[in-house]
Amino acid sequence: MKGFFRYDGPFFSTMSRVFDLVVLNWLWLLLSLPIVTIGASTTALYTVTLRMARDEDSHNIRSFFQAFAGNFKRATLLWVLYALVGGWLLAGAYAMSHGAVPVLKGLAIVEAGLFLILLLGLLYLFPLQARFINSVRGTIAAAQTLALRHLPASLLMVAIVAAQVLLAAYAAPLRGWLVLFWVMLGASGTAFLCSKVLESVFRKELGQKERDPVPAVRN
Structure with missing residues (x-):
């Protein structure tokens, strides 16, 4: 038990990780406020x-700002492109679904499907x-592949x-706690959990060079 509470033990290590995630969440929220910067802030968040x-030591705040600045143009372009294409697909699916011609309703299903595929790609885009x-x-x-x-x-x-969206929608007594969670850990906690999944995917891809989706590792 004494080892658990040592400075380099599991308790302080976990608390340090949680503190870092809280700070990262606030940075992400602050730098995402202009909306157009969401791509750059999300890329910076995933960098950390x-x-x-991967359990790599990193100066998290400094790394966040370096990644935000270094990826700003390209990440912003990616964000704008996905927002425009996604908006076009969603608007098209909505308009066609309200049309009187059966063919249009069929096309609405196709566009809705393409929109969902685009959303799946978005999970990989900024990482x-x-x-x-x-x-x-x-x-x-x-990302799409x-x-x-x-x-x-x-x-x-x-x-x-x-899971978070469903809890917010259907668990009314928990909404206050969910708001607090999102202010403290929402984006960074979600990114950290997804990063565990993504690193597993990236390791598989990097282990199969002929299927490697990217030419070079950044960090």
Whole structure:
């Protein structure tokens, strides 16, 4: 028991990790406020949480700001592209689903399916930008390919996010606690859990060079 509470023991190690995640969450929230910067802030967040998932030492705050600045242009472009395409697909699916022609309703299902595939790719997009060096086109292609190639991992990450959404929607007594959780650990905690899943995927891909989705590791 004494070892548990040592400075380098499990208790203080866990508390240190939680504190780092709280700080990262606040940084993410602050730098995401302009909306257009969500891509850069999410890439910076994953830069740190992926290192945490690999148990690598990192100066988290400094690494966050370095990654935010270093990935700002490309991550912002990726975010804007996905937002535009996603918005177009969603609007098209909504408009067609309300049309009177049966063919349009069928097309609405197709567009809704493409939108869901795009969302799956979004789970990988900014982690790939954070973890690997690639072109914008290459990152998008890798994100969509990995989302479908590793569907169980993709669905696990969907479940991590969906569980929070479902609790907020259907567990009214818990909403106050959920708001507190999101203010303290929402984005960073989710990114850290997803990073554990993503690192497993990346290790598999890097172990199969002929299927390696990216040419070079960033960190």
